[in-house]
Amino acid sequence: MAGIGFELRRVLKKNSLFSIAKVYGYSAFLSSGPWVISILAIIVVGFINIATVGVDGADGSVVSYQIVITYAIALASSMVITGVIQLPFTRYIADKIYAEKEDEVLPAYYGVLLVMWIVSFPIVLPLLFFVFPDESDFFILGTMSTFLVLSGVWISNILAASLKYYHAVIFAYAFAYGLIIILSYYFGQTIESLILIFFTGNAILLIILMLLITKSYESTRLISFGFFSKNFYWRLGVAGLLYNMGAWVDKVIFWYHPLTGYAAIGKLNASVVYDLPIFLAYLSILPGMAIFFFRLEADFADKYDLFFDAVRNGGTLANIRRYQNEMTEIVRHAIKEIIVIQGIMNLMLFIMAESIFEMLNIPQLYLGLFYILTVGAQLQLGFMSIMAILYYLDRQHIAMWLTILFFTLNGVLTLLSIYMGPSMFGYGYAIALLITFTFSLIVVRHELKELDYETFMLH
Numbered sequence: 001m002a003g004i005g006f007e008l009r010r011v012l013k014k015n016s017l018f019s020i021a022k023v024y025g026y027s028a029f030l031s032s033g034p035w036v037i038s039i040l041a042i043i044v045v046g047f048i049n050i051a052t053v054g055v056d057g058a059d060g061s062v063v064s065y066q067i068v069i070t071y072a073i074a075l076a077s078s079m080v081i082t083g084v085i086q087l088p089f090t091r092y093i094a095d096k097i098y099a100e101k102e103d104e105v106l107p108a109y110y111g112v113l114l115v116m117w118i119v120s121f122p123i124v125l126p127l128l129f130f131v132f133p134d135e136s137d138f139f140i141l142g143t144m145s146t147f148l149v150l151s152g153v154w155i156s157n158i159l160a161a162s163l164k165y166y167h168a169v170i171f172a173y174a175f176a177y178g179l180i181i182i183l184s185y186y187f188g189q190t191i192e193s194l195i196l197i198f199f200t201g202n203a204i205l206l207i208i209l210m211l212l213i214t215k216s217y218e219s220t221r222l223i224s225f226g227f228f229s230k231n232f233y234w235r236l237g238v239a240g241l242l243y244n245m246g247a248w249v250d251k252v253i254f255w256y257h258p259l260t261g262y263a264a265i266g267k268l269n270a271s272v273v274y275d276l277p278i279f280l281a282y283l284s285i286l287p288g289m290a291i292f293f294f295r296l297e298a299d300f301a302d303k304y305d306l307f308f309d310a311v312r313n314g315g316t317l318a319n320i321r322r323y324q325n326e327m328t329e330i331v332r333h334a335i336k337e338i339i340v341i342q343g344i345m346n347l348m349l350f351i352m353a354e355s356i357f358e359m360l361n362i363p364q365l366y367l368g369l370f371y372i373l374t375v376g377a378q379l380q381l382g383f384m385s386i387m388a389i390l391y392y393l394d395r396q397h398i399a400m401w402l403t404i405l406f407f408t409l410n411g412v413l414t415l416l417s418i419y420m421g422p423s424m425f426g427y428g429y430a431i432a433l434l435i436t437f438t439f440s441l442i443v444v445r446h447e448l449k450e451l452d453y454e455t456f457m458l459h
Helices: 002-012 017-053 060-078 080-098 102-131 137-160 166-187 191-216 234-256 275-283 286-312 317-359 364-392 396-419 427-449 451-457
Strands: 262-265 268-270
Touching: 017 060, 017 166, 017 191, 017 275, 017 286, 060 137, 060 191, 060 234, 060 262, 060 268, 080 102, 080 137, 080 234, 080 364, 102 137, 102 191, 137 191, 166 191, 234 268, 234 275, 234 364, 234 396, 234 427, 275 364, 286 317, 286 364, 317 364, 317 427, 317 451, 364 396, 364 427, 396 427, 427 451
Parallel strands: none
Antiparallel strands: 262 268
16 A cells, blocks of 8 residues: 555645645545445435425435445445455455565456355345345346445455556546436436446446556456465454444444334335434544545555564664654554544534534434434544554454454444433444544554564564
């Protein structure tokens, strides 16, 4: 990822307000990827429908569409095959690039896509027929295709975020999701047509990303399955799976608990209370994500390289410790920036929340829930940031146990908060992340402090 960090620093050297806005805009796009942008697109489609026909006449098919796509996003990121692959594949690619074997990147990428689709298809297709017994075959086929394309985008984004063609990557996302919104406005009269439009936009996005990746890496063969060798990074696989499951477990509990969920379409449930506030809270962390992405890829990656270059090439102890201290200072500064900037963003949202809820026709009753979920989303951003540092430092075992802690606490405390009554909704998610983030801060502080010792004595 250091390559994209270099490009972002180069843009920032122009030293203007526009260059600063440009850098953080790029960082927001590249860090959020398909997750936040997909959610934003389906929410916008819903708002367009309400604006077009009014709240009373809003088409129920749009609500069903939003629910189906939300589940597809959750399944694409959290299903065993995709959840387990993401982080190990990132590490595998990094190893190949470091070993100057970039010709193996492209065959591995195609191999991962093929295996993921072959394994997913026989699992997801029967599941869809079970979940949607009354829906048409066209609906099932569209939903299945959307899931497979989203899974492909998820894997492709790993490589796309580090490409030197980052302008083209950003254009691809903007074009694809802009097309989804426009086509949904003119042709999205039924749930089948809306799903087909969402599939089409993401298929175009996937094709563009695949072309950019293919253009970026030379190869002498088409496909390779070397990634699935006996040296698979299983700790990273468990960490990736449990982090994604931990990020969705509170939503699933609210969807299927009889006190908070309702049957929406087929056997899928949703939650009137929880869904929109949590997704709005997630959108609020875009500024913080942009800041940390830039700090990690532009500043931390640079000092990280200097530290390990000094270790490998026999640098002086004074230089090694200087780079170590600079890495620690960058992490401290990045976390402080996230807390301050995101805190300011949260305060602005809290001040404007009543007006926003009124404009979006959300009952004011949910304001308290939105406040606590916004704080929880900020804590999740902090936890994501610490996890990224631990992955950089190759602390796979520690990262795995932190994701186990996150998944367990979020599930248990969310369930407990529901039984404690509506006034406590959202506190399970926020408190789980407060505990996990605090513990992860202690862990990363210790790891950075002992980095020189562990580098020389334990490896």
